[in-house]
Amino acid sequence: MNNTNDIDVILEQLFECSLPTESQIKYICFRARQIFIKESNTIFVPAPVTICGDVHGQFWDLKELFEIGGKPGETSYLFLGDFVDRGYYSIETFLLLLTLKVKYPDKMTLIRGNHESRQITQVYGFYDECMKKFGNSSVWRYCTEIFDYLSLSAIVENQIFCVHGGLSPKIDQINQIRLIDRKTEVPHEGAMCDMLWSDPDETTKEWEINPRGAGFNFGKLVVEKFNKINSLKIIARAHQLCQDGFQYSFDKKLVTVWSAPNYFYRCANKASVMIVNNELDHSFKVFEAAPPEKRNVKHRKTTSIYFL
Amino acid sequence: MKNQSNKESVRGTGNSAALCKLSSVQKGYYADPFIQYFVQKKEKVEPIMNRGFYMRVHAMDRLISQFLNANSESSEGVQIIQLGGGKDTTFWRLRLSGENEVVNKLVWYEIDFPRTIQEKLRIISRVPKLQEPIVGWPNKVLKKTSKGAELHSPDYHLICGDLRKTEDLHNSLQEHGVNFEIPTLFISECVLVYVEPNSADKLLGYITETFKLPFFVLYEPTNPLDNFGKQMMKNLSKMGCPLLAIEQYNSIESQIKRFQKLGFNYVDVKNMKLLWDTLGKWEAENVDGQKERKRIIRLEWFDELEEWNMIMSHYFVLYAAKNDQISQEKFIKIFGL
Numbered sequence: 001m002n003n004t005n006d007i008d009v010i011l012e013q014l015f016e017c018s019l020p021t022e023s024q025i026k027y028i029c030f031r032a033r034q035i036f037i038k039e040s041n042t043i044f045v046p047a048p049v050t051i052c053g054d055v056h057g058q059f060w061d062l063k064e065l066f067e068i069g070g071k072p073g074e075t076s077y078l079f080l081g082d083f084v085d086r087g088y089y090s091i092e093t094f095l096l097l098l099t100l101k102v103k104y105p106d107k108m109t110l111i112r113g114n115h116e117s118r119q120i121t122q123v124y125g126f127y128d129e130c131m132k133k134f135g136n137s138s139v140w141r142y143c144t145e146i147f148d149y150l151s152l153s154a155i156v157e158n159q160i161f162c163v164h165g166g167l168s169p170k171i172d173q174i175n176q177i178r179l180i181d182r183k184t185e186v187p188h189e190g191a192m193c194d195m196l197w198s199d200p201d202e203t204t205k206e207w208e209i210n211p212r213g214a215g216f217n218f219g220k221l222v223v224e225k226f227n228k229i230n231s232l233k234i235i236a237r238a239h240q241l242c243q244d245g246f247q248y249s250f251d252k253k254l255v256t257v258w259s260a261p262n263y264f265y266r267c268a269n270k271a272s273v274m275i276v277n278n279e280l281d282h283s284f285k286v287f288e289a290a291p292p293e294k295r296n297v298k299h300r301k302t303t304s305i306y307f308l
Numbered sequence: 309m310k311n312q313s314n315k316e317s318v319r320g321t322g323n324s325a326a327l328c329k330l331s332s333v334q335k336g337y338y339a340d341p342f343i344q345y346f347v348q349k350k351e352k353v354e355p356i357m358n359r360g361f362y363m364r365v366h367a368m369d370r371l372i373s374q375f376l377n378a379n380s381e382s383s384e385g386v387q388i389i390q391l392g393g394g395k396d397t398t399f400w401r402l403r404l405s406g407e408n409e410v411v412n413k414l415v416w417y418e419i420d421f422p423r424t425i426q427e428k429l430r431i432i433s434r435v436p437k438l439q440e441p442i443v444g445w446p447n448k449v450l451k452k453t454s455k456g457a458e459l460h461s462p463d464y465h466l467i468c469g470d471l472r473k474t475e476d477l478h479n480s481l482q483e484h485g486v487n488f489e490i491p492t493l494f495i496s497e498c499v500l501v502y503v504e505p506n507s508a509d510k511l512l513g514y515i516t517e518t519f520k521l522p523f524f525v526l527y528e529p530t531n532p533l534d535n536f537g538k539q540m541m542k543n544l545s546k547m548g549c550p551l552l553a554i555e556q557y558n559s560i561e562s563q564i565k566r567f568q569k570l571g572f573n574y575v576d577v578k579n580m581k582l583l584w585d586t587l588g589k590w591e592a593e594n595v596d597g598q599k600e601r602k603r604i605i606r607l608e609w610f611d612e613l614e615e616w617n618m619i620m621s622h623y624f625v626l627y628a629a630k631n632d633q634i635s636q637e638k639f640i641k642i643f644g645l
Contacts, residue, residue: 114611123609128352212611241614243535266543267615268535304328306529306540307360307623308321308498308549 007031007103014096017059017089017296025095025139029146031102036149041177043154045109049076051162051274053238053257054113055097057087057125060290061261061271062096068287069273073104078154080238080257081113081164081196084143085124086264088297091133094143112150113164113238114196114214117186148183152195159233159280166237166254167218167226168194169207174230188214199240200249200256220250227253234282236274245272245286262289266305317548318502319421322394325498328353328361336607337362341404345435346395346428356612359604360619363584364527367625368497370645371525372398376410378642379491379521385413387492389481391471391511392499393418395428399464403441415463417486419477422456422468429457429466460484471499472507474514493523501528502549505556509570516571516630523643524572526626532558536618560624572628574639581620583645 004010005027010020020028050069055062069075083097084090101108114120121127121144130140153174154162161174170191171177180192187193197215201208204219223235235254240247242258249256261271272284326346331353333340372388379386390396399416420428429450432438439445442461449461455468467480486492494515500508515522531537532554544550557563560577567575587601610616627643634642 120609120611123355124611125352125354211605211613213605213609262539264615266536266539267618268539304321304324304357306544306619307328307357307364308324 007099011096011099011103014092014099015063017092019092019133020095022134022138025091026142028095028099028102029142032098032146033149035101035105036146036151039151041152041180041182042174043109043111043151044158045076045078045154045156045162047157047280048275048277049078049109049156051078051080051156051160051236051257051276053080053259053272054082054115055079055087055093056082056115056260056263057084057090057093057129058260058263058289059087059089059093059096060295061087061259062093063294064261064287064290065259065271065273068285069275072100073107076107076109078109078156078162079111080162080236081111081150082115082238083110083113084126085115085121087125087260088129090126090129091139091143098146109154110150111154111162111164112147112152112182112186112196114186116144116147116150118144118147119185148185150182152180152182152192153177156236156276157280158231160236160276160282161226161230161232161234162236163195164237165194165196165215165239166198166200166235167216167222168198169216170194172226172229197239200237200254202249220253223250223253233280241267241269242272243267243269245270246274246284257284261287264305312545312548313502313550313552314548315421319394319424321498321502321549322392322424323347325361326395327351328357329365332358332361332365337604338365340365340397340401342397342400342438343395345431345438346397354612355608355610356616356619358608359610359616360580360623362604363580363620364497364623367578367580367583367645368398368495368525368527369401371625371627371643372402372493372495374643375491375493375523375525376414380410382410382413382491384487384490385415386410386490387415387417387486388495389417389419389486389492390495390497392420392496394420394424396497400438400441415465415485417465417467417481417484419467419469419471419480421470425458425466425468426456429459432459471503471511474511477511478514478518488518489520491521491523492519493525495525497525497527498529500526501551501553503553505553508553509566512567512570512572519630522572522630524567524626524628526563526628528563528624528626529554529622530558530560530563530624531622537622540622560626563624563626567626567628572630574631574636574643575626575628576640576644577624577626578645579621580623580625581617583625584620 003021083094127140168191194215199217201217204217206219206221208217210217238257240256242256247256257274259271270286272286274282276282330343330347335358402411442464444461449459451458451460459466465484469477532541557566564575587597
């Protein structure tokens with residue numbers, strides 16, 4: 001890849017899974033920051049839009065997603081975070097989405113997931129991938145700095161609330177989210193942490209401790225109340241693996257969207273995207289992992305993913 | 309290239325296990341001062357592997373401990389025969405812990421591929437700490453055989469062998485003083501699953517026919533039939549270490565029947581997920597299960613809950629015995645989890 005800062009050239013090469021140079025990554029992050037800095041903690045997104053869940057560095061599966069969801073730039077996309085970690089191509093995946101944001105700022109909305117964090121990326125692979133592909137931590141630093149600028153949530157036409165994890169006992173009304181200072185590493189507790197870490201739980205009445213160690217488990221009463229107070233049709237979130245690509249909870253008052261098929265090359269699950277039309281009706285397009293012939297595999301982890 | 313078993317890849321699974329165990333130890337899940345000597349290149353291991361290997365070692369250790377306790381009255385001592393032990397360090401950990409007096413009456417045998425045994429011997433010869441408990445090291449214990457160097461000390465034997473060749477195995481064991489009459493625990497920690505089922509069954513049948521008081525502990529993957537299982541089969545085949553026995557014995561129930569058919573009259577099984585879920589509810593001596601579970605959860609970020617449940621549901625530990633002298637109830641009580 002030559003060292004141009006021409007967005008179209010960088011985009012073309014990213015679509016081939018070609019690794020950008022360190023200076024190109026710095027430049028893209030700089031351009032993206034200028035856009036993110038103007039976005040509020042809850043981004044207003046017009047319909048129609050295609051909502052996507054976790055992609056976790058699975059570059060070739062992201063390309064599958066674009067094939068079934070529609071060309072970026074023509075189709076409006078909203079990604080619910082967790083772009084990095086686990087998969088072998090976190091850098092290429094995140095940079096593709098970031099460059100698409102720079103190229104089509106009104107057609108690509110990115111919000112933060114719990115993996116867009118300095119701490120988590122040091123455990124789950126993004127940091128190691130940066131060190132392996134660049135020999136130093138600069139790219140990791142540029143990316144984790146831009147993570148701090150990512151918005152926390154989105155709302156589609158005031159009716160579909162979108163967040164990576166879920167709800168917080170500190171937030172009853174959506175406009176309370178505006179008060180959060182989001183330009184920080186994901187905290188260990190508090191509203192911002194909860195939004196990125198919480199999970200719905202059909203067996204929970206209201207709030208319970210989340211076994212992940214951050215955020216809460218929230219139940220039916222909480223969701224009914226939140227949807228009513230905020231006049232919502234449904235909550236769309238990601239964060240939890242779904243075998244069938246998506247999963248409704250609480251009589252369809254909440255839905256989980258998951259966009260990483262055969263997660264971590266091991267879970268054999270399907271993935272999906274949530275298509276919201278002009279009338280705010282939604283449907284799901286389910287897809288599977290890109291077949292081997294479509295994957296140009298250059299890097300492979302050597303440690304095992306099973307107990308051998 | 310379905311089911312092409314590559315010997316080197318199968319041998320390599322031992323290196324993977326050692327690496328994951330070292331990672332788990334270094335993260336503070338459990339103690340093992342010896343595993344570091346058996347890992348050449350340290351690589352990053354994910355939390356799910358750290359926790360999974362902690363549970364694996366925990367289950368194996370508990371069952372070994374219970375075998376030793378249950379047979380502490382054996383006047384002529386006990387034996388442990390580890391099939392395909394690889395880089396396992398339990399021999400040293402048992403001696404270090406000093407928990408069980410019966411360890412003084414324990415003779416430990418390991419049978420593995422010649423190349424693995426040579427590697428293990430090379431490592432022992434470089435590390436004084438590993439040599440300490442080996443009586444007679446090195447001159448009295450290192451023996452050259454047609455298959456390669458072996459180690460034969462009064463209570464520790466490293467034997468070059470092939471688990472598919474039971475006659476050779478029998479000759480080796482006999483030659484090196486195995487007592488077929490005393491309580492003997494056989495361990496297969498992710499080993500027999502890589503062997504063709506007919507060969508593996510032949511070995512199991514040999515054990516119950518030849519040993520008077522055999523016990524068996526088996527830790528393996530199971531259930532190749534659901535999506536996760538099918539993917540696991542595909543991935544492992546690609547890696548050259550296909551699970552040859554798992555299609556014939558594709559469920560926990562079929563494994564129980566297998567062991568019963570091959571002569572073990574007591575067989576019990578625990579799914580690893582269940583073991584984790586009940587970690588807070590043990591009644592094991594000196595172990596506060598709730599406290600232990602909390603300690604484990606606090607060790608590191610763990611964002612793989614769904615995968616954890618999936619992978620743990622696909623592994624189990626089985627313990628069996630052929631013993632006419634005790635009841636099924638008593639077997640489960642003293643030897644069960």
